[in-house]
Ligand SMILES: CC(=O)N[C@H]1[C@@H](OP(=O)(O)OP(=O)(O)OC[C@H]2O[C@@H](n3ccc(=O)[nH]c3=O)[C@H](O)[C@@H]2O)O[C@H](CO)[C@@H](O)[C@@H]1O[C@H](C)C(=O)N[C@@H](C)C(=O)N[C@H](CCC(=O)O)C(=O)O
């Protein structure tokens with residue numbers, strides 16, 4: 001791309017040195033700079049990209065965008081701007097030619113349910129014959145291939161790259177999980193959403209946002225940044241049972257479709273029943289009441305499919321077409337996913353790591369528990385992250401008959417510091433603190449008796465644990481099955 005044309009998008013810049021006629025790529029990471037590229041210095045939490053500018057030039061960058069003039073050796077032009085983060089959003093969108101304009105962009109935000117709802121929408125789109133891409137906590141899924149990504153909502157450059165790739169590979173839609181960090185840090189600059197979906201807002205990430213108010217406002221950016229273009233079929237899908245929906249409704253002028261189980265909503269479920277691995281309910285819609293039967297477990301998944309129903313109905317699909325897809329849905333990976341095993345136990349893998357998600361996961365399993373059996377709940381939490389949620393998580397977990405307090409990704413925090421914070425919220429004494437997660441999983445199996453249910457929460461689809469800054473292979477399901485074989489066979 002012509003360098004001047006690209007740079008024309010950033011106002012109030014100072015240029016030093018001779019700009020090359022064209023640049024071939026944009027990069028924010030000196031470790032993957034291609035020759036003839038433009039390197040943008042981003043100040044991170046842990047390191048500052050300005051300190052890697054020389055490495056980027058050595059690797060072939062011919063333009064460096066920075067917030068201060070740097071003394072660089074080699075043939076390089078410098079573009080000095082007030083905020084490189086803001087400039088990057090503009091540059092990345094222009095470089096990839098605003099790819100989100102060519103796709104139906106669906107953004108899903110909320111504390112819990114982003115992965116589930118976006119996965120459900122993506123699989124329903126594919127089931128209806130639409131080519132769709134998906135990005136979120138599980139990675140970037142494009143035409144059946146899953147690529148690993150760093151974040152739930154990735155940096156602004158990777159985001160534009162992903163949307164561009166989706167467009168180039170023939171996708172017509174892209175479903176994205178939109179995290180509050182992503183919104184607050186401007187990682188979605190230049191993404192033009194057609195549909196914005198809200199699941200719920202409960203306690204999480206207060207280490208970053210400070211207060212629930214700030215956290216809720218960050219999520220609100222998804223709705224307020226949708227624009228005012230009424231020539232496009234844009235709309236918003238809100239959870240009528242969550243008080244934040246009223247605020248989000250005010251943040252957008254696009255049509256609002258609501259769903260829920262309690263308050264008045266356009267799509268409302270009642271008579272929910274959970275039996276024999278099936279969830280059934282009656283769905284009230286603008287066209288009357290329809291019975292639904294699906295393989296996804298728990299009330300939280302009723303909410304999730306109602307949200308997806310609103311997305312598809314507003315797009316013009318019939319209720320019959322939508323229900324046919326819902327009845328076909330397989331469980332979302334690692335979200336109350338039943339482990340296939342010959343052991344005389346019911347084992348679920350789940351990703352709950354907030355108080356509300358723990359409450360929902362336990363409620364989802366209880367209908368499958370017989371009076372004489374136990375519900376064993378193992379959960380952890382990440383080290384060096386929002387500590388204020390820990391006792392509240394344990395309080396919810398106390399609804400299980402036996403609780404094992406452990407760690408998710410302990411990072412640099414001591415096991416005992418994590419488990420003792422959790423223990424402060426326990427409301428009964430039937431629990432154990434075992435920081436080493438593999439040992440904790442084995443303990444869960446060792447105390448289980450035939451007919452018991454075990455939920456391993458917090459790691460979901462992940463097949464690793466991060467201890468200090470190293471990823472170690474870890475699978476709750478594999479450890480549990482091995483321990484179960486030794487015990488029961
Ligand atoms: C605290 C935080 O948000 N950190 C994010 C941040 O990392 P950072 O600030 O440390 O930045 P950095 O990667 O060290 O480096 C800064 C710059 O220097 C560059 N660099 C760095 C090293 C080098 O050798 N050369 C070089 O050029 C980097 O490419 C970057 O441009 O920027 C990185 C690149 O965008 C992110 O991957 C990283 O997310 C980390 C992994 C993270 O855990 N973030 C969490 C808090 C997060 O964002 N979570 C949300 C919510 C998930 C949820 O809802 O549960 C998410 O969306 O994932």
Ligand SMILES: Nc1ncnc2c1ncn2[C@@H]1O[C@H](COP(=O)(O)OP(=O)(O)OP(=O)(O)O)[C@@H](O)[C@H]1O
Pocket residue numbers: 110111112113114115116117137152177179199200300301303304334335336350351352353356357358360361460
């Ligand atoms: N709609 C929902 N409401 C409340 N809890 C939910 C909902 N959907 C899923 N959950 C619970 O929350 C856990 C996490 O679900 P999911 O991964 O879909 O959420 P998420 O918002 O993507 O979370 P994260 O941002 O941490 O990746 C699930 O394992 C389940 O226990």
